[in-house]
Amino acid sequence: xxxxxxxxxxxxxxxxxxxxxxxxxxxxxxxxxxxxxxxxxxxxxxxxxxxxxxxxxxxxxxxxxxxxxxxxxxxxxxxxxxxxxxxxxxxxxxxxxxxxxxxxxxxxxxxxxxxxxxxxxxxxxxxxxxxxxxxxxxxxxxxxxxxxxxxx
Numbered sequence: 001x002x003x004x005x006x007x008x009x010x011x012x013x014x015x016x017x018x019x020x021x022x023x024x025x026x027x028x029x030x031x032x033x034x035x036x037x038x039x040x041x042x043x044x045x046x047x048x049x050x051x052x053x054x055x056x057x058x059x060x061x062x063x064x065x066x067x068x069x070x071x072x073x074x075x076x077x078x079x080x081x082x083x084x085x086x087x088x089x090x091x092x093x094x095x096x097x098x099x100x101x102x103x104x105x106x107x108x109x110x111x112x113x114x115x116x117x118x119x120x121x122x123x124x125x126x127x128x129x130x131x132x133x134x135x136x137x138x139x140x141x142x143x144x145x146x147x148x149x150x151x152x
Contacts, residue, residue: 028131031103054083063152064117068110075104080133088127089124090122094115099111101131121148128144129141
């Protein structure tokens with residue numbers, strides 16, 4: 001009888017647990033500096049929700065004083081999912097730029113870093129978060145290695 005009572009209490013306790021709270025960072029942020037990809041290229045591509053293609057140039061060059069430079073990230077029009085990319089320096093894990101939402105068929109080419117860096121070369125990682133286009137909830141993350149170059 002005691003074991004039955006104990007089993008009932010255990011089942012009750014497991015069933016009343018609350019769902020984990022969703023962290024705000026797990027939702028797709030607003031767009032920032034994107035631009036549409038050439039319409040002729042878009043017309044040739046077909047969306048396939050089972051595949052994801054990321055185009056990111058592995059080297060980005062920036063001006064030390066202004067933080068401006070070229071970072072090429074493209075969410076191909078053949079993708080079904082919007083993305084958000086965070087660029088972080090490997091040895092410090094400091095995020096130096098976050099793209100905001102990049103929808104399929106959009107790209108980023110020219111940006112201003114959010115954190116100042118000194119002249120030099122930095123190994124970095126692009127954390128690419130993939131989101132559900134309807135709910136804006138994060139589906140997963142992939143990464144790409146990069147090199148950030150800061151020039152005078």
